Amino acid sequence: MIRHHPSDELMLDYAAGSLGEASSLALATHLTLCPQCRAANQRLDAVGGNFFAHPVEGTPGQETLNSVMARISSEQAVPRAVAHPLHPALPQPLRLALGCDLDAVPWKRLGIDAYQCVISTRDKIATARLLRIPAGRPVPVHTHCGNELTLVLRGAFSDLTGNYTPGDFQEADDRLVHQPHAEPAEDCVCLAVTEAPLQFKSWAARIVQPFLGI
Numbered sequence: 001m002i003r004h005h006p007s008d009e010l011m012l013d014y015a016a017g018s019l020g021e022a023s024s025l026a027l028a029t030h031l032t033l034c035p036q037c038r039a040a041n042q043r044l045d046a047v048g049g050n051f052f053a054h055p056v057e058g059t060p061g062q063e064t065l066n067s068v069m070a071r072i073s074s075e076q077a078v079p080r081a082v083a084h085p086l087h088p089a090l091p092q093p094l095r096l097a098l099g100c101d102l103d104a105v106p107w108k109r110l111g112i113d114a115y116q117c118v119i120s121t122r123d124k125i126a127t128a129r130l131l132r133i134p135a136g137r138p139v140p141v142h143t144h145c146g147n148e149l150t151l152v153l154r155g156a157f158s159d160l161t162g163n164y165t166p167g168d169f170q171e172a173d174d175r176l177v178h179q180p181h182a183e184p185a186e187d188c189v190c191l192a193v194t195e196a197p198l199q200f201k202s203w204a205a206r207i208v209q210p211f212l213g214i
């Protein structure tokens, strides 16, 4: 059961096509695993297409954004989420980006007992990587100073914001001081996307820009 999902803002950015390649990879991979967000994304695509077709002058504010999300939430019943056992095969967007499945990832050592594999993208601002944290160990200190997206693929981790299992999605910024620990049952494999702070400064404009028609 997936309990942690991308924020409305991130979903809107993704639907608008304004996310960078690395973050889009994280969203696309989550959508592969999460029927609830997949349905929401389809509704966003439909609503966004309608707005593009009927543009109106004006600048929407937070109230407008809230009404968009309320409409999207109410327009269609959300399909029941199902437990999603993680198969050895990676979700397709990630497998295509990596060029292999989990059993063939060319891991590189990252500190003591942790491993990473940087995923090659054309993204100049954000970096996508697979992280493998040994069971029961803390995530090693890393150098990101901006926003970070984390999607659990295998195993689980916990921090002060909760427990994250396969399919769960965490958004963190540099205000969140946390030290995630891999749960003891098995190694935790995550897709992590780190961005420089500047990347998110124009979020508000990028989020509402596609919805100028309402």
Ligand SMILES: [Zn+2]
Binding pocket: 002, 004, 005, 006, 030, 034, 036, 037, 038
């Ligand atoms: Zn979701």
